[in-house]
Each structure stands twice: as structure tokens, then as C-alpha cells.
Amino acid sequence: MSRAEAGTSAKLADEKGQSVRTSNILAARAVADTVRTSLGPKGMDKMIQDPKGEVVITNDGATILEKMKLFHPTAKMMVELSKAQDVEAGDGTTSVVVIAGALLEAAEKLLKKGIHPQTITEAFLQAAEKAEEILDSVAVPVDLSNREQLIQAASTSLNSKVVAQQSDFLSPLAVDAVLKVIDPKTATNVNLEDIRLVKKLGASVDETEMVDGLVLTQKIARAAGGPTRIKDAKIGLIQFCLSAPKTDMESNVQVRDYTQMDRLLREERSILAKMVKQIAKTGCNVLLVQKSILRDATTDLSLDFCAKAKIMVVRDIERDDIEFISKIIGVEPCATIESFTAEKLGVSSLVWEENLGSDLGSIIRMTGLTGSTYSQTGAGGCVSVLVRGSNQLLLDETERSIHDALCVVRSLVKKKALIPGGGAPEMEVSWRLSEWARSLGGINAVCIEHFAESLELVPYTLAENAGMQSVEIVTKLRAAHVKGEKFAGINVKKCCISDMVEMKVVQPLLVSISSIKMATETVRMILKIDDVVMCR
Ligand SMILES: Nc1ncnc2c1ncn2[C@@H]1O[C@H](COP(=O)(O)OP(=O)(O)OP(=O)(O)O)[C@@H](O)[C@H]1O
Numbered sequence: 001m002s003r004a005e006a007g008t009s010a011k012l013a014d015e016k017g018q019s020v021r022t023s024n025i026l027a028a029r030a031v032a033d034t035v036r037t038s039l040g041p042k043g044m045d046k047m048i049q050d051p052k053g054e055v056v057i058t059n060d061g062a063t064i065l066e067k068m069k070l071f072h073p074t075a076k077m078m079v080e081l082s083k084a085q086d087v088e089a090g091d092g093t094t095s096v097v098v099i100a101g102a103l104l105e106a107a108e109k110l111l112k113k114g115i116h117p118q119t120i121t122e123a124f125l126q127a128a129e130k131a132e133e134i135l136d137s138v139a140v141p142v143d144l145s146n147r148e149q150l151i152q153a154a155s156t157s158l159n160s161k162v163v164a165q166q167s168d169f170l171s172p173l174a175v176d177a178v179l180k181v182i183d184p185k186t187a188t189n190v191n192l193e194d195i196r197l198v199k200k201l202g203a204s205v206d207e208t209e210m211v212d213g214l215v216l217t218q219k220i221a222r223a224a225g226g227p228t229r230i231k232d233a234k235i236g237l238i239q240f241c242l243s244a245p246k247t248d249m250e251s252n253v254q255v256r257d258y259t260q261m262d263r264l265l266r267e268e269r270s271i272l273a274k275m276v277k278q279i280a281k282t283g284c285n286v287l288l289v290q291k292s293i294l295r296d297a298t299t300d301l302s303l304d305f306c307a308k309a310k311i312m313v314v315r316d317i318e319r320d321d322i323e324f325i326s327k328i329i330g331v332e333p334c335a336t337i338e339s340f341t342a343e344k345l346g347v348s349s350l351v352w353e354e355n356l357g358s359d360l361g362s363i364i365r366m367t368g369l370t371g372s373t374y375s376q377t378g379a380g381g382c383v384s385v386l387v388r389g390s391n392q393l394l395l396d397e398t399e400r401s402i403h404d405a406l407c408v409v410r411s412l413v414k415k416k417a418l419i420p421g422g423g424a425p426e427m428e429v430s431w432r433l434s435e436w437a438r439s440l441g442g443i444n445a446v447c448i449e450h451f452a453e454s455l456e457l458v459p460y461t462l463a464e465n466a467g468m469q470s471v472e473i474v475t476k477l478r479a480a481h482v483k484g485e486k487f488a489g490i491n492v493k494k495c496c497i498s499d500m501v502e503m504k505v506v507q508p509l510l511v512s513i514s515s516i517k518m519a520t521e522t523v524r525m526i527l528k529i530d531d532v533v534m535c536r
Pocket residue numbers: 038039040041043059060061062090091092093094095096156157159160404420421422423458462490491492505507
């Protein structure tokens with residue numbers, strides 16, 4: 001190949017790379033633009049309808065993106081980004097996508113200037129590292145014994161949700177739930193599996209409560225008229241069925257005469273009677289039965305035997321709940337009748353069924369769970385939260401919002417530092433990064449300055465969504481930060497600039513750091529792609 005030919009082919013490849021990059025950036029930015037209107041306390045909610053006609057109303061970035069069926073690979077990367085933030089921090093799933101969108105816009109401008117993608121990615125990496133340093137310097141330490149501070153942070157995350165009105169009541173609940181499952185002195189993480197949110201339709205969100213004990217939404221199997229209220233209960237949890245055994249293979253039994261039929265029934269009766277007798281012998285008087293998909297977990301006959309033995313039966317315990325239930329009650333699940341022994345039972349001072357009204361059905365409550373790990377050690381236990389809502393959409397969104405608030409408290413346990421909200425950290429990082437960039441000089445500085453400028457999109461969007469004059473207010477905010485007011489942020493209620501710490505709008509440091517870091521990572525990945533190869 002002559003030199004001229006080589007030059008032409010390199011140019012072609014370069015042009016192709018450019019067009020691939022442009023289309024990738026376009027797709028990802030389109031996703032970011034969709035969720036941008038949902039950012040902040042005055043952000044809008046989205047109603048998402050799936051092909052089956054099911055509707056979800058939500059403000060949660062990760063949920064919105066997850067429900068959107070996207071096909072473009074880089075658009076999917078934005079969904080993954082939001083999910084990753086959800087796993088890492090639980091909150092800030094909208095911000096992370098908005099920031100990534102802004103960074104992509106900046107990168108696009110830089111590419112148009114003719115700067116090589118590799119230079120941009122290197123500069124962005126440096127900028128993200130510096131941003132983390134700056135955020136660290138703004139942060140104030142948190143003491144987990146200071147409940148007030150934790151409540152403020154939980155409140156900030158709930159402020160932007162559909163249930164914002166109830167944040168005064170839900171934030172202390174989230175904080176107390178987390179504090180109940182950890183030891184505040186030593187904890188470095190929270191296992192959110194230990195906090196079980198139980199949804200029950202009906203009543204208003206205000207009636208959501210943290211339950212002392214366990215709540216089950218299943219019904220008591222009362223076909224045979226067994227007990228529905230038991231004091232000093234001994235609870236057993238079984239994973240096998242209380243019905244006649246079945247062969248593994250499909251099989252038919254041909255019964256030719258009446259005596260054979262009689263023998264079959266007698267046999268079944270005696271097997272069940274034996275099983276129930278063995279269960280009753282251990283002193284068990286409340287029996288939780290795991291849901292079975294292969295056959296009925298209980299039969300009329302076995303329920304009848306249980307009723308006679310004064311055993312309360314609760315069926316359809318979900319497989320996923322077994323671990324939580326066994327931990328909170330202190331009961332060991334049994335997979336076979338032979339392993340069902342007295343030591344495996346849990347205790348409860350009272351198990352009863354509470355009727356919630358004619359249409360709503362009932363719930364089962366268990367209190368005084370002295371066998372649970374919580375009461376034994378004083379910390380590191382489990383807690384149930386009964387979530388209420390007057391309709392299914394609200395109920396689901398309330399659950400998601402409480403989950404966000406729990407994640408915020410978890411972030412504070414993981415990294416014990418708070419920063420102001422309302423666009424304050426982004427603006428602080430933005431102007432200090434530009435200052436720093438100026439001291440560097442060169443192409444790197446240009447890229448870092450663009451990076452810094454793009455972070456302004458967060459306060460800008462907060463203002464825009466609140467119906468303010470966004471350009472004016474962001475300029476004022478920048479001026480305030482340059483003057484040294486590092487906690488200045490956007491006051492969406494009074495449409496002005498205020499000290500966010502005084503306004504009690506605070507958020508975990510971890511959320512902001514992880515959103516900048518992850519957004520940068522994704523943007524760098526997108527920039528480094530110069531070809532899309534299809535394969536079959
Ligand atoms: N009262 C408030 N005043 C000003 N800004 C606020 C207030 N409450 C929250 N914010 C800001 O709103 C932003 C968070 O908005 P939002 O909760 O809608 O999105 P997210 O946390 O990024 O995503 P998600 O909650 O959906 O996971 C943060 O920048 C936060 O500082």
C-alpha cells in the first residue's frame with residue numbers, strides 16, 4: 001500500500017470512529033434527557049405502562065430506566081449505570097444519569113474541537129479524582145448516635161418522592177429501622193435484607209409502622225376451624241408438605257374394588273395422622289408451611305388433624321422469606337418430618353390475626369419474639385415494617401421510597417460523612433475544578449474545564465424543574481461559591497439561594513462521590529468505543 005492509500009484508509013477509519021461515537025453519545029444523552037425532569041424535590045414523576053397494561057408511577061431514576069425497554073447498546077449502558085448506583089448507594093440514581101449526560105455533552109464539544117478521545121478520557125479521570133478530593137473537603141462527619149442528622153438525610157431523599165408529604169413521619173421510621181438492626185458503635189455496613197418491608201393495601205401512608213415482631217400477610221388456614229389466637233406460641237417452620245406423598249414420576253393407580261379404595265384412604269389418613277402427631281409431640285402450636293408449587297402443601301384432612309391438635313397453620317410462606325422469618329423468630333426451617341424437633345421451634349408470646357376491614361382481609365402478627373437474634377444480643381437483629389397505602393400504585397412507590405431512605409442511612413453507616421444538597425456540592429466541585437484546571441494549562445486543562453462546567457447541570461436542572469430562572473440563579477450560585485459560601489445551594493421552596501445546612505438539606509457523601517465516579521467511568525467507556533461490530 002502506498003503512503004497515500006494508507007493515509008486515506010486511516011482517514012476513513014477515523015471518520016467511521018467519529019460517526020459511531022456521535023451516534024453512541026446521542027443515544028445515551030437521549031436517555032439522560034428523559035430522566036432529567038424527574039430530578040429534585042420539584043421534579044416530575046413518570047407514568048410507565050407496559051404492554052400488558054400494567055402501570056407504574058415513580059420518581060426513582062433506576063425504576064424509570066429499568067421499565068423503559070431500550071435497545072441501543074449505549075442507552076442500555078445508562079440503565080446499567082443507574083442500576084449500579086442503586087446497588088452501591090441506593091439514592092442518586094437520577095443524578096448519576098444526568099451527570100453522565102452532561103459529561104457526554106462536554107465530550108462531544110471537545111471532540112468537535114478535534115481533541116483525541118483518549119486525551120479526553122484521561123483528563124476526565126483526573127478530574128473525577130480531584131472532584132472526590134474536593135467533595136471530601138466539603139463533607140462534615142456524622143455521628144451515628146446523632147439521630148437528628150440521620151433523619152435530615154433520610155428526609156432529603158424522601159423530599160423528591162411522591163410521598164414527600166409524609167417525609168416527616170417516614171424518615172424517623174427509616175432511621176429507627178436501620179438503627180435497630182445495627183450496633184451504631186461498631187457498624188460499617190447494613191444488611192438491608194434484615195429489614196423486611198411488608199406491603200398491605202388499604203389505609204393511608206401515615207399508617208405505615210415499624211412492627212415490634214413479625215407481620216405476615218398470609219391468611220390462617222381456617223378451613224377446619226383451627227385456633228386463630230395463641231398465647232405462648234411455639235412456632236415451627238416446615239418446607240415439606242402435609243399431604244400424602246407422591247411419586248417422582250407420573251403414575252396412575254388403578255383401583256378395582258371398594259376394599260382397595262378403602263385401604264388407600266386409610267393409608268393416607270394414617271400417614272397424615274402420624275405426621276401431625278409427631279409435630280404436636282414437639283409442643284409446636286403454630287405451623288408455618290412453605291409454599292409448594294408441585295402439589296398442595298396441606299390437604300383438608302391434614303388441616304383437620306392440625307385443628308384437632310390445636311395447631312394454627314399458616315400456608316404459602318414464600319421461599320424468599322424463609323431466611324428472614326427464621327432469623328427474626330429464631331426458628332430453624334425443617335425440610336423433612338424426621339428433622340422436626342423441639343429445639344428447632346421459635347417462641348412468641350402472642351400470635352394473632354388482626355382484621356383490617358371487610359375488603360382488605362387480615363394480617364398475622366407475632367410479638368414477643370424472645371428467640372430472635374435481636375433480643376439475644378441487643379443489636380444485629382431484624383425488623384419488619386408494615387407499609388400501607390390507599391392504592392396499589394402509591395403502595396409500591398411508598399415501598400421504593402422507604403427503600404431509598406433506608407439506603408441513604410446505610411450510605412451514612414458505610415461512609416460517615418454528610419454534604420449539603422441542593423446542587424451545592426456540584427457547584428463547589430465545578431468552580432474549584434475550573435480553578436485547578438487553570439493552574440494546569442494545556443489540552444488537559446481545556447478538558448477538565450469542560451468537565452467542571454458540565455457539573456453545573458445539576459443545580460441548573462434543580463432550578464429549572466422548580467420553575468426558576470435557571471441561568472440567573474446558577475450564576476448567582478456560582479458567585480456565592482466563589483465568595484466562599486460552600487454550603488450555598490438552591491432553595492426550591494423560596495426560589496432563592498440559601499445555606500443548605502441551615503435548611504437541613506443534607507445527603508450522604510457516598511451518594512455524591514459514587515455518582516460522579518460511576519458517571520465518569522461510563523462516559524469514558526462510551527468515548528473509547530470507535531466501532532460497533534455485529535456478529536451472528
Ligand atoms: N429540599 C431540597 N432543596 C433543594 N434540593 C434538594 C432538596 N431535596 C433534595 N434536593 C436535591 O435533589 C437531588 C436529588 O433528587 P432526586 O431524589 O429526585 O434524584 P436522585 O436522588 O438522583 O435519584 P433517585 O432518588 O431517583 O434515586 C439532589 O441533588 C438533592 O440535593
